[in-house]
Amino acid sequence: MHTASHLPADVLQALHKARESEESDSAREVLEQLLQNADLAGRESLPLCQDTGVAVFFVEMGEDCRLEGGSLGETLNAAMIEAYDQAYLRKSMAHPFTRKNTGSNAPAQIHYELVPGDRLKVSFMAKGGGSENMSRCTMLTPAQGWPGIKDFVLRRVAEAGPNPCPPTIVGLGIGGSFDQAPVLAKKALFRPLDQAHPEPEIAALEAELLEEINQLGVGPMGLGGRTTSLGVRINWSYCHIASLPLAVNLQCHSSRYSEVLF
């Protein structure tokens, strides 16, 4: 499967840029290894990382779009199972109590959204467990506002340190509700690093927070340096007057995603 062995162009470009701007030897060395890894994985069709992840799908289905010939969810799952098997990807899904591996990487996690129009967009992400384990949700108060959001994110990134495989991409879901915020955060990780947020004021907040994250000094693989994160991606929604939900979904540098539009 192409997505598991090829880093998207925006991520590769960000890693190249980071290697040029890093001053510490250890940071440069790690970034160099990651670029060599990407080169080798792409050439040999080897998975970039042994954690080929939970198979996450976001489906945006046009309200005027009609599907025939079977269930979309079953089709996506079957395609995922076949791809993970044929491309020699790791099967990483287990029962939460018995911890028994399902052996097929099923089930995929599929999010559905109805949108205007007649197109069908399927976005896929192979999401690793290490960065997922370092992700957090919280319910802030409206009084805490943007400073409270920044404080929570900075503390999370610092505390996670080397664990989520920095340089990370920080997906933020802001607003919505307790259940909506993490989905917003995960979906935010699909916006390419070279694509600014469409709202200039949000784009400015992303840039401000990224700069503060990169002053923490965690650096590539936690060995120190100025590249702790490659980008902050915000996705927001309206929320209750009492609440300010916040989800921080960390993504490792091996940000593997792809989209298909039908």
Next chain:
Amino acid sequence: MQTHTLNTPISEAKVLELKSGDKVLLNGTIYTARDAAHKRMLEALDQGLELPFEPQGAVIYYVGPTPAPPGRPIGSAGPTTSYRMDSYAPRLYGLGVKASMGKGKRSPEVKQSLKDNKAVYLGATGGAGALLSQCIVSAEVVAYEDLGPEAVRALVVKDFPALVINDVYGGELYKI
């Protein structure tokens, strides 16, 4: 900072030479184990059974590789996050394991155990699983095959690169 060639099994004298920040190149047989295999190994010890490998001088690599494609000994095989093995690690160091290798921070208990048992914690580059797999010459399942990617494997490695994160003197490479 020095670069050491580490041949397995590792002697205590060699471990004492290692300082956090040093580079090591591992050579010889190392054993893979992650979450589920650790649980089983400690259950085996509780039942008075032996570990699936000789612990004296052993290196345990926290990894769950991807399946080997045709013509290769193993698939992608980079480190997993180590803290999940923190509750199991001290007992294994106590049995003579001289190094564990993964990525990320360890608990104060693990760091104390490294001092007490004269062992080290090594860090490999996370997310460089394709590159690191080039240093693996062969792989063979030695226990718990039903665990799939979490089975215990004996890997023969050649110049497998890692950094000493925690040494026997309380040294720590991670600054944050």
